[in-house]
Amino acid sequence: MSGSEVSIKKMSELLKSGATMLSEACPICSTPLFKLRSGEVICPVHGKVQIVKSDEELLSITTISVLDELEKFTISTINRLRKELEMRDSDIKNEEDIKLLNTWLEVLERIRRLKILIERSRRTT
Structure with a gap:
């Protein structure tokens, strides 16, 4: 279909x-x-769907939507990296791999913090 x-x-x-x-x-x-x-x-x-009454509300909802998609992408990337690390023969992981995974975890944390800030600002307006 x-x-x-x-x-x-x-x-x-x-x-x-x-x-x-x-x-x-x-x-x-x-x-x-x-x-x-x-x-x-x-x-x-x-x-x-959320019906918006102002341009500010539209911007806030659009931003949250973009952050949601970015969060999904980040989580899938972290998961893919984790699987790649698990499949390697060596028990010792490359320092660059660990840095890369850590960077993606920091990105995920920033996304979640931004979403919290936006939600708080929406409630106060």
């Missing part, structure tokens, strides 16, 4: 379950948004 067929199937399932199609579209993929009975607004492709 192609991507558009999958999204059409998800949209029809949402309608069958009682969701309402909204006039607004997902800012990422332009697919129509749906309002669930619970009041939650979702995109059939991306899941939960």
